[in-house]
Amino acid sequence: MGGLWGELGKKLADRWLSLLVLPGVLYLATAAAAHTLGQRHALDAARLIQEVTTVAKQPAVTGVGGQIVLVGAILIASAAAGIVAEAAGALVERLVLAVGWKEWPLGLPVPAGWWVRRRQRRWDDAHRVYHEQRRLTLAPDPADRPDPAVGRAALARRTRIALERPERPTWSGDRVQAVALRLDRDHSLDLATLWPYLEPVLPEALGARISEARAALARATTLAGWAVLYAPLAWWWWPAAPVALVLAATARHRTRSCADTYARLLDVAARLHLPDLAAQLGFDHAGPLTPDLGARLTHHLRSEPLPPPASADG
Structure with missing residues (x-):
């Protein structure tokens, strides 16, 4: 059990370092450069080096206690920036997938x-x-x-x-939605109804690939969240603008690619393994997925609508 907790702690530390702290440190460094150089001296590397050297020689920084406090503050601020970027990425993901966009x-x-x-x-x-x-x-x-x-x-x-x-x-939202549309057209099934029951019976390898594809999509939108954070820095330091543009373009490309991969895996899972779900539910069916089986599974697993309200006279 101790080894399990140790391995879990190591994975969490790796994730904290790679996804939050390191990108956050880079963001803080960019923000510090923006504050130090401004628009008038945007590319003055000598000025930046001089300012960093001056700060590094201050007594509060040269002492061990000051260094510990400084490193701790940088780590906390970096993690905070990473959390904000993830929150912005979650909002971007909601916009990109556009589920319930009419609301x-x-x-x-x-x-x-x-x-x-x-x-x-x-x-x-x-x-x-x-x-x-x-x-x-x-x-x-x-x-x-x-x-x-x-x-x-x-x-x-x-x-x-x-x-x-x-x-x-959005293209990515339609790409994921296309899976449900095609399965409904080809096999008369409602993927939204069947997926919660299908996912637990998938083979471990396929389930892991779907989870990783979903996580990759979240990471891609988090990259867009970093672009959102970098964009305001351009008000003080124009080189932040191309950085934000590159991050946004990369995030767009990765988001589309990850959405396509995720959608393909959902389609594969449904077409290959819905007959397995039918067997576990006791359906008499042999062979691949058919429109009849899709309709029967959907009818079997879909909840009945609520009854009408009782009349006032009753």
């Missing part, structure tokens, strides 16, 4: 709804072009068939907008 506060559903409709129009146009190209490829005369590259380009253009017709204001 967002502060009037945000209005511009979000406009953006969804715009994405739908673009997707509809790309969808028509793609299917027109598919129709032409079936022409009896090979001379009338278009270059296959044109069809692939049309498909890629549609996919860049969304895999399915957009229902959310």
Whole structure:
């Protein structure tokens, strides 16, 4: 038991150091540079070195006690910055996945709804072009068939907008939502209803991959949280602006990649292992997932709606 607690403590310490403290120290160093240099001396490395040297020679810093206090203060401030970045990342994740976007506060559903409709129009146009190209490829005369590259380009253009017709204001949100839409269309099942029952019966390796993909998505949005923290520093020190832009661009790329991986794993888990769930529930079914099985599982596991309220006369 002692070894277990020791290993757990080591993992927590590693996470605290790698995810909170080290990025936080870098942020504090950037903030200190912004405060020291300002806009007028933004790239004056000699001035920065001089200021750091002056501070390092102060009696409060040269003593052992002062150094301990300074290191402790830096660690605490770094961890605090990391916690703020994670909180900002959680907000970014909520915006990026856009679950329940119609209930967002502060009037945000209005511009979000406009953006969804715009994405739908673009997707509809790309969808028509793609299917027109598919129709032409079936022409009896090979001379009338278009270059296959044109069809692939049309498909890629549609996919860049969304895999399915957009229902959310973001690509990543639609990518995860596309799993539920396709499973409903292909197998007549409601993934939101079945997932809490499916997840515990998944093989350990697949469950671990799904958990890691979800954690990677959270880390990607935390990177966006750091971009949010770096952006205000540009008011005092302009080099913070490109840092924030690079972090934001990297976070966007990673978020899309992680959302795609997470969605693929959800789809794999449902299509491969819902028959296993059916077997555990005592369903008489052999073979792969079918629309009949999907509908039966959804009906079996979905809660019945609440009864109507009693009448006043009753």
